[in-house]
Amino acid sequence: MREVTATILENIRIAENIYSLTFATDEEFSVRPGQFCMVGVNGYPLRRPIAVCKAEGERITVCYQLKGGGTYILAENYKQGEKLSVLLPLGNGFYVEEKERRVALVGGGVGIFPLISCIRAYQGKKQLFSYMGFRNRAAYCMPYELQRSDHLVVATDDGSMGYHGTAVQAFMEEIDDVKPDVILSCGPTPMLRALKKATEGRNIPVYVSLEERMGCGIGACLVCVCEKTDGAHARVCKDGPVFKLSEVVL
Numbered sequence: 001m002r003e004v005t006a007t008i009l010e011n012i013r014i015a016e017n018i019y020s021l022t023f024a025t026d027e028e029f030s031v032r033p034g035q036f037c038m039v040g041v042n043g044y045p046l047r048r049p050i051a052v053c054k055a056e057g058e059r060i061t062v063c064y065q066l067k068g069g070g071t072y073i074l075a076e077n078y079k080q081g082e083k084l085s086v087l088l089p090l091g092n093g094f095y096v097e098e099k100e101r102r103v104a105l106v107g108g109g110v111g112i113f114p115l116i117s118c119i120r121a122y123q124g125k126k127q128l129f130s131y132m133g134f135r136n137r138a139a140y141c142m143p144y145e146l147q148r149s150d151h152l153v154v155a156t157d158d159g160s161m162g163y164h165g166t167a168v169q170a171f172m173e174e175i176d177d178v179k180p181d182v183i184l185s186c187g188p189t190p191m192l193r194a195l196k197k198a199t200e201g202r203n204i205p206v207y208v209s210l211e212e213r214m215g216c217g218i219g220a221c222l223v224c225v226c227e228k229t230d231g232a233h234a235r236v237c238k239d240g241p242v243f244k245l246s247e248v249v250l
């Protein structure tokens with residue numbers, strides 16, 4: 001992990017309330033799918049955690065949703081050519097075993113972004129079955145990245161595009177045909193709870209990337225602690241953000 005002063009190459013709106021930010025670092029980083037970075041925003045002492053979506057040599061792309069003060073300032077004030085303070089790469093990331101050939105990816109909302117890094121990493125090496133959920137058609141983004149999957153189902157809550165329902169519902173309709181060896185997921189907690197309930201008893205490993213409020217992003221402040229099913233606690237930033245779904249309390 002390093003702190004870098006990156007140069008912004010692009011910071012553009014790609015869907016309703018969603019921006020794509022690409023920056024160049026001074027050296028190439030090796031980033032595992034599911035790892036994240038902490039992006040500094042002027043006027044805020046704490047950096048914001050954002051998943052790495054694409055890492056191409058010295059070019060890193062993250063995608064973020066406008067949420068509160070920090071992300072609004074990032075969208076408004078950070079233009080091409082300006083500098084950005086970033087800590088990266090952080091967290092453990094997703095790991096798929098050699099023997100796991102058929103990989104299902106189930107994402108919702110901003111949870112699709114770390115899964116795009118998985119699609120890029122495993123394309124051509126694994127059979128990828130993606131189920132990606134959006135609020136509506138206006139929120140749909142990154143089609144070219146998602147279409148790298150061998151099979152893609154787009155779901156919308158209001159039915160304005162693709163499957164009418166959640167990504168988990170779409171996935172569960174096909175799980176018996178897909179027969180995944182492993183499931184990777186990221187999305188809002190209710191979505192992860194639904195996935196946990198739906199896959200219980202199926203004996204398929206499920207890994208999830210958790211989202212917690214963060215302070216430091218490097219394991220020092222304990223703001224991001226989550227509870228594990230064995231009663232222990234874990235720091236989402238350092239011990240995660242990826243955990244086995246059966247091992248965390250949601």
Ligand SMILES: Cc1cc2nc3c(=O)[nH]c(=O)nc-3n(C[C@H](O)[C@H](O)[C@H](O)COP(=O)(O)OP(=O)(O)OC[C@H]3O[C@@H](n4cnc5c(N)ncnc54)[C@H](O)[C@@H]3O)c2cc1C
Pocket residue numbers: 036046047048049050051052062063064065066067068069070071072110113114210211212213214215241
């Ligand atoms: C590992 C990880 C990866 C993430 N990846 C993405 C991504 O790829 N795209 C994306 O749009 N969002 C992602 N998020 C959520 C993103 O960090 C928050 O939406 C963002 O920090 C909100 O900042 P804000 O200043 O706009 O909001 P505010 O609510 O004003 O933020 C106040 C404080 O709370 C923290 N905070 C608020 N919401 C969250 C949250 N959901 N998770 C963590 N910290 C939060 C902020 O970092 C800040 O310190 C990720 C979160 C985590 C933990």
Ligand code: FES
Pocket residue numbers: 213214215216217218219220221222223224225235236237238
């Ligand atoms: S954010 Fe500080 S320990 Fe995780």
